[in-house]
Amino acid sequence: IVLPEGSFYDDMSKFYGAVGSFDQTKLYSVLSANFKAAKMDDQKVKDTFKNLYKVNALIKNNPMIRPDLFNATIVSGFSTKNDEEKFNAIFDSIKGMYYRAQHMDKYLKSLRWNTDIVEEDREKAVEYFKKHVYTGEHVVDVNGMAGVCKEFLSPASDFYKLVESFDAFAHA
Numbered sequence: 001i002v003l004p005e006g007s008f009y010d011d012m013s014k015f016y017g018a019v020g021s022f023d024q025t026k027l028y029s030v031l032s033a034n035f036k037a038a039k040m041d042d043q044k045v046k047d048t049f050k051n052l053y054k055v056n057a058l059i060k061n062n063p064m065i066r067p068d069l070f071n072a073t074i075v076s077g078f079s080t081k082n083d084e085e086k087f088n089a090i091f092d093s094i095k096g097m098y099y100r101a102q103h104m105d106k107y108l109k110s111l112r113w114n115t116d117i118v119e120e121d122r123e124k125a126v127e128y129f130k131k132h133v134y135t136g137e138h139v140v141d142v143n144g145m146a147g148v149c150k151e152f153l154s155p156a157s158d159f160y161k162l163v164e165s166f167d168a169f170a171h172a
Contacts, residue, residue, distance in 0.1 A: 003103055004096050009069070009134040011096035012059045016070045018089040019056045021078035027052070030083050038172035048165040052090070054158040058151065063144035065134055091166055098163050100132065101152035108146055117142060 019027065031052075032045045060070045078086055107128055111121040125142045133145070152159045 003099060003132065006096070007133055007135060008097065008100040008104070009065055009136075011093045011100060012062070012065065013070065013074050014089050015093035015097065016056055016059050017074040017078050018081075018086045018093065019052050020075035021081070021086055022083075024053075026083070030087050034087060035169060038169050040169060040172060044165060044168070048162065051158045051162045051165070055162055058159065062148055062151075063141060064129075064148045066138065091170075094162055094166050097152065097159070101149050104128070104132065104145060105149035105153055108142075108149065113142070113146055115143065 022030070028045075028049050031049055032042075035045045035048070060067050078089070081089070108125060111117065111124055113121070113125070117125070122142055125145065126140045129138075129140045129142075129145060151157050154160060
């Protein structure tokens with residue numbers, strides 16, 4: 001998996017800011033117009049809309065990066081963007097987060113990750129976090145990293161359902 005430029009936090013911030021910058025009615029209409037143009041049904045629009053907000057809450061409360069980093073400042077960064085730019089930011093950030101979660105999961109598994117991971121492997125995970133997840137000062141929770149992988153990559157998760165919806169949209 002080749003990672004795009006930036007970090008996991010960058011993609012999470014982009015998603016959080018873009019979703020938060022829409023009022024709900026406007027986001028629903030933009031999502032609906034795009035999905036209907038791709039011949040996707042109303043139920044897919046409703047499910048995707050619901051999952052956008054569930055994933056936004058998941059990002060805000062994730063166990064890996066402090067929730068105070070997801071705030072109004074990030075949302076205000078989208079105030080000059082038009083609806084198409086914001087929709088594309090959501091779409092791009094979903095792809096980025098998915099690839100990054102896969103990459104991180106593969107890396108943690110290569111370290112034989114478990115709850116009592118050896119110190120050498122824990123240090124490698126911390127270095128990975130600082131390079132690929134969040135470059136600012138932060139206390140790294142390796143268990144939180146693994147939790148995010150599980151939450152983002154489980155087929156039953158809201159994020160995974162969002163990935164499937166946007167993948168169907170991209171290939172329609």
